[in-house]
Amino acid sequence: MIKRKVVLRFPASVVEYPFIYTLAKEYNVVANILKANINPRKEGRMVVELSADDKDFDAAMDFLQSRGVIVLPLEQQVNWLEDRCTQCGACTVICPTEALWMKRPEMTVSFNGEKCVVCEHCLKACPARAVEALYLSGE
Amino acid sequence: MQLRSYAEINEKISKGQVVVVTAEEVLGLVEEHGVEETARRVDVVTTGTFGPMCSSGAFLNLGHPAPRMKMARVYLNGVNAYAGLAAVDVFLGATEIPAADPANQNFPGAFNYGGAHVIEDLVAGREVLLEATAYPTDCYPRQKLETWIKLDEINEAYLYNPRNCYQNYNVAVNLSDRTIYTYMGILKANLGNANYCSAGQLSPLLKDPYYRVTGIGTRLFLGGGTGYVAWYGTQHNPAAARGENGVPRMGAGTLALIGDLKQMKAKWLRGVSYLGYGVSLQVGVGVPIPVLDVETLRYAAVRDEEIFAQVVDYSEAYPQRIAGSLGEVSYAELKSGTIVIQGREVPTAPLSSYPKAKEIAEILKSWILRGEFTLTEPVSKLPSADSGIKLNPLKVQK
Numbered sequence: 254m255i256k257r258k259v260v261l262r263f264p265a266s267v268v269e270y271p272f273i274y275t276l277a278k279e280y281n282v283v284a285n286i287l288k289a290n291i292n293p294r295k296e297g298r299m300v301v302e303l304s305a306d307d308k309d310f311d312a313a314m315d316f317l318q319s320r321g322v323i324v325l326p327l328e329q330q331v332n333w334l335e336d337r338c339t340q341c342g343a344c345t346v347i348c349p350t351e352a353l354w355m356k357r358p359e360m361t362v363s364f365n366g367e368k369c370v371v372c373e374h375c376l377k378a379c380p381a382r383a384v385e386a387l388y389l390s391g392e
Numbered sequence: 393m394q395l396r397s398y399a400e401i402n403e404k405i406s407k408g409q410v411v412v413v414t415a416e417e418v419l420g421l422v423e424e425h426g427v428e429e430t431a432r433r434v435d436v437v438t439t440g441t442f443g444p445m446c447s448s449g450a451f452l453n454l455g456h457p458a459p460r461m462k463m464a465r466v467y468l469n470g471v472n473a474y475a476g477l478a479a480v481d482v483f484l485g486a487t488e489i490p491a492a493d494p495a496n497q498n499f500p501g502a503f504n505y506g507g508a509h510v511i512e513d514l515v516a517g518r519e520v521l522l523e524a525t526a527y528p529t530d531c532y533p534r535q536k537l538e539t540w541i542k543l544d545e546i547n548e549a550y551l552y553n554p555r556n557c558y559q560n561y562n563v564a565v566n567l568s569d570r571t572i573y574t575y576m577g578i579l580k581a582n583l584g585n586a587n588y589c590s591a592g593q594l595s596p597l598l599k600d601p602y603y604r605v606t607g608i609g610t611r612l613f614l615g616g617g618t619g620y621v622a623w624y625g626t627q628h629n630p631a632a633a634r635g636e637n638g639v640p641r642m643g644a645g646t647l648a649l650i651g652d653l654k655q656m657k658a659k660w661l662r663g664v665s666y667l668g669y670g671v672s673l674q675v676g677v678g679v680p681i682p683v684l685d686v687e688t689l690r691y692a693a694v695r696d697e698e699i700f701a702q703v704v705d706y707s708e709a710y711p712q713r714i715a716g717s718l719g720e721v722s723y724a725e726l727k728s729g730t731i732v733i734q735g736r737e738v739p740t741a742p743l744s745s746y747p748k749a750k751e752i753a754e755i756l757k758s759w760i761l762r763g764e765f766t767l768t769e770p771v772s773k774l775p776s777a778d779s780g781i782k783l784n785p786l787k788v789q790k
């Protein structure tokens with residue numbers, strides 16, 4: 254079983270093809286869409302978490318690449334700007350995975366990128382705008 | 393019995409002999425030596441708080457252009473500053489948003505920028521766009537102006553915050569089945585979280601609950617510079633219910649603060665955006681408590697376990713002004729990360745930063761130890777529990 258977060262870049266020519274449907278139907282790949290920016294006739298990009306059996310996963314990757322979709326590994330998605338953080342804690346009850354968490358009794362907030370699922374709830378929940386979305390994917 | 397006077401404390405400061413501890417450090421001392429012995433040893437206890445304080449703003453004198461101008465409408469980075477004062481005086485309120493901001497039309501609004509951010513930009517030394525219009529007079533002929541300003545190039549600039557340092561506050565929860573967006577942050581449905589906003593055992597007015605030593609004229613740490621208590625704050629409510637230790641169990645006293653913006657630091661004056669609510673200014677304040685007698689120290693040594701706040705529903709009770717509380721919790725419980733409400737475990741978040749409050753108390757302590765900051769005796773007391781001052785609701789009549 255493979256579970257991996259990736260960035261998919263769709264050239265404008267294929268952006269209207271139902272990739273997610275095909276992944277599920279033909280390749281048994283479950284795609285959990287974390288962020289998508291798809292517009293008709295423009296290059297699109299999508300952050301997805303893909304899970305599938307190893308063989309299905311490889312076949313799905315071949316299929317995507319054959320269609321011109323660029324698959325990039327997602328290295329780090331959300332960047333916590335420690336200098337901007339006022340340690341207010343507002344994000345810690347919003348973050349679903351405790352990636353942003355509070356050490357007690359010190360009450361200091363830190364970020365654990367490994368736990369982050371890029372839901373981006375914290376982006377607007379942070380009053381100090383101390384979290385930003387970054388797509389580091391060799392782009 | 394008085395242990396020491398303001399003059400004696402200030403003399404010790406000038407000689408470098410003063411003993412200063414933070415409001416957190418004093419707790420350990422009291423545990424070890426007891427209240428009386430600690431009161432004899434310690435001259436000053438420093439407090440701190442760093443939280444969103446909406447009732448804040450700045451008076452600015454922008455200086456006269458040539459020809460002169462009676463500025464009537466003034467915008468700073470697109471944010472309206474009130475200009476109904478003398479020709480080039482304005483008041484920039486922290487919560488003002490640009491006229492072009494869609495506010496909550498696209499709910500919940502992001503409120504990325506507002507008066508508080510302009511204040512932060514000015515303090516950080518950044519250039520700010522000034523746009524002004526006016527009707528012409530014989531003495532002030534100019535009608536239109538567009539230019540860039542910087543904090544060190546304008547005349548007077550002082551922070552004047554009509555209500556800061558709330559002595560205690562509500563714990564906000566949401567009993568409804570949809571997420572709500574409030575000045576207490578995002579409150580998830582069905583008791584999804586509980587947000588509170590006080591530094592508890594470090595918070596200035598919780599450590600001087602009857603305003604025995606904090607009064608009009610008290611010098612303090614404000615936004616990284618020095619400031620003063622100008623008056624009691626708006627909605628000052630000293631008659632609020634108190635515990636046996638004298639500490640209010642809900643929002644009570646407040647302070648109006650004033651200080652020179654040019655001395656302040658952007659680190660301690662931060663523009664903040666509350667989703668679906670608006671803009672606020674996160675303000676750092678630290679107040680020194682002179683240990684004049686044992687009583688002062690006893691009050692200053694109150695702990696999170698002994699400070700209580702009311703849990704209030706912000707989906708219905710608060711907006712509709714329906715009195716009542718869902719229960720009372722201590723700051724020790726709040727800081728543990730979960731509280732129990734209606735039999736449910738609810739995660740908590742502070743909004744007011746405890747580690748930053750501690751840093752402020754430490755900075756103020758270092759100023760006093762270095763002899764850079766002396767204590768002032770209040771020129772007048774703040775109205776206390778026996779003053780008869782009450783909080784009046786607005787009667788709607790027509």
Ligand code: SF4
Nearest residue numbers: 348369370372373375
């Ligand atoms: S993006 Fe989501 S998971 Fe990651 S830190 Fe923010 S709230 Fe937590």
Ligand code: SF4
Nearest residue numbers: 338339341342344379
């Ligand atoms: S909400 Fe923003 S400022 Fe507050 S603790 Fe989280 S990251 Fe820091």
